[in-house]
Amino acid sequence: MCEYLGRDSVGFGEITPRLLKSYEQYLIRGRHKLNTISTYMRMLRAIYNKAVDAGHTKYIHHLFHKVYTGIDRSHKKALEMPQLRVLLNGVVRSRVLNKVQQTACVMYKLCGMPYVDLQQISMDSITDGALSYCRRKTGTSVNVPVNGDILRTLRDLDLGNSDMNTESGYRRYQSLLRKFNAGLSRLARKLGIKGHVSSYTLRHSWATTALHSHVPVELISSALGHSDIRTTQIYLKGFNVGEIEKANRKILRYMDGR
Template sequence: MDATISVICFKSKTLANGEHPLMLRITKDRKRTMKSLGVSVHPSNWDFDRNEPKPKCPDRKYIQQIILKVKSEYQTKLLEKAARDEDYTAETLVKEQTREQIQSETVESFYLRTVEQLKREGAVGNAYAYLNSYNVLKSFNADKPLSYTFGQIDEAFLSAFEGWMRSKGNKETTLSFQMRTLRAMFNRAIKAKIVSREKNPFNEYKISKFNTRTPKRALSKADMMKIIDADCSQGKEIEQFAHDIFVFSYLCGGISFVDIANLTPANIADGRLIYHRQKTHGAINVPLSEKAKAIIGKYDSHCEQAGYLFPILDERVHITPLQKKNRVHKMCSRVNVALRNIAKRLKIKATVTTYVARHSFATVLKKSGVNIGIISEALGHHSLKTTQIYLDSFENSQIDAAMQNLL
């Protein structure tokens, strides 16, 4: 049975001004569903027999236009359903958004909706990257809200956005990050059918033009050995911990700080460290040297109580993704300050951070003649995914032999 579409003055509800709301009423298979049109009318101005405003109604033309638009919209829906031989109910028909409604969603509403969705899903890192992108766009459009649609973001818009960021003194890496984040959001909008694929301005505007190569951050093997052999036992507790984390990262394939923070006893099996990277979700399987095992052993008491190998996270305290993210960020900052102090005492000129251990792992092995397919110059630099693919493709024995060159 085909659905019937009508607009009625809903007498069962009276507003504070004495008017009744106008409702779209759809009936199919003897079931009715109604939806407010967002307008109301006084009963004295409505012809209840004909379901239309009376000639004397003050807003008659305006109301007639709304009724005509809504009826036409839903009649089109019915024709599309019939053409596709698609089943539906009165309720599902009302809940469906039209293509025009979807594509009229503003950049602002889609950004904020996406951020909230990612937070609910626990993808806190992505949520805050998009929130940062949203705030930068708001600053760019300081004179007006983000009330435009994705269809209005074209190559000229992107060029103007780039120029504005450059005028603020932003570097190439920042420009690249902001444009990549905006492109990712545009792709989400395409997937949600908010904008057509043909309107994607990034087909012409190339992000690859930005020079995002950063200076090499790897230490020489000699400087690495200075840090590894340094006696920090008499230093502050945070410096002892920072030293342990840095050495552990270097000895365990350049494991990142966030991955170290999330390690549990379940990640150790048969003398090996096995985990999935937080960033790329790639599987990592590396041998645990005796020195690495000794570092883990120092924190056994914390692990028994908190559930994590190292005193960064505590399963009794850090429960939500946001709590974990904030704690990891705070601890990483403290560790980096301590590492800089250690490097200064050892007269190492380079800036030492937790990430330097990752670069140093790759560089030391490369200079030792290890197969570049295993360690890859791009480890943590240009293509982490490619590095993971290479590492996964080699036997454990090959990786084990390569890591003998670290000390």
């Protein structure tokens, strides 16, 4: 919102339904997806609610009532497996795109690790074939397996570390994220993959693949570092009618003793 208003800070007293609606329109004009707009609005609402609880501002009934704070489940985020294989294994000659591809591979192999967490991990966090880290977003502790192939890729990438507790560190991370997402888009186009591809595509694709591999949702949630299983269910792309029909036939055959 500071970027929208063209200044460094916004007072709680300035936040009105009219300003929020105007900000929402600004985000729409910027071609942001509904889920992105919802994330921004829910973050603002969480900060506002904390300020109300702390006595920094007064409560306004239905302040966020007219802006989008829901979840657009129609937006497809996960890649189909054939496309995912091409994205992660397709041949590219560019050294820059090759590094983007290797980074995408390691994020996917580390159970769909978010880019923000990849920038925080250190080799010292890997012991006995497992990487232990805390999700930046939720603070949840996550443990994921690390084999020799992943370990070598991490060393080759030499990702460094962004201290996001400082302004300069956070700005560096934002710059790296923009460059990585731009690189992913170029990589996808180069390999003939249509549609939007970003760092979160890898995360949603891992979760969806895990679901289709019959991994329990509780385990998927733990691997993703979600604090609430309902968040995990947002990630998961549903099965199509053909897959449900196949499963149903199997169940009915079992009932009939075949």
